[in-house]
Amino acid sequence: MLNIILMGPPGAGKGTQATRIIDAFHIPHISTGDIFRENISKGTELGKKAKAIIEAGGLVPDDLTIGLVKDRLSQDDCKEGYLLDGFPRTLAQAEALKAMGPEIGRPVTLVIDITVPDEVLKERIGGRRVCPKCGASYNIHSMKPVQEGICDRCGAELIQRKDDNPESFMVRLQNYYEQTAPLVAFYEKEGIYHHFDGMVGLEKVTEQVAELLKANR
């Protein structure tokens, strides 16, 4: 069963790999960041609470985040697997996810962690453009869409995320090291942790991840 968590610092290539995994393995992509951004653009209560925090690079409070993931994982399309992207980001979220696993019958089976050195992350974030509609990621230097400014996958106009600025990036990176990095030990202990070096290149990472997923589905 492919009940997957995708981990890694901002700019490690999570979004790109997520798109490839869901296209190849046909499991739903649950990105808490995408869910928050959608709520912000629709102006919902959740969006109003999360907007300033997200734009500054902070973490949305655990109680809000955990509740929305539980609701989402309980939906029917997650029965045959799911890809959680950007959740959990704190130990409290990881504990909550573990506790909800047996309850909803969908415990995590694999953790994929992609890492890249900080200098490279910073460079990538500056050039990143994303599709607000399907979540695909591009880079104006290294991964251009076929037609400038337009998503190859769905044809929507690409945007730069509000939190992809140097100040918010530094806050996100610091949160990653302080709050999210401890999850490595947590999932190593669970025996489901798999590390991938993001510096070998996107294609190679995709190949290595696909191999792991094929062996575990």
Ligand code: AMP
């Ligand atoms: P992402 O698209 O995963 O980079 O997420 C964008 C932003 O949404 C993050 O910088 C946080 O502000 C917020 N966010 C996404 N997922 C979480 C989470 N699991 N816990 C807290 N905040 C989150």
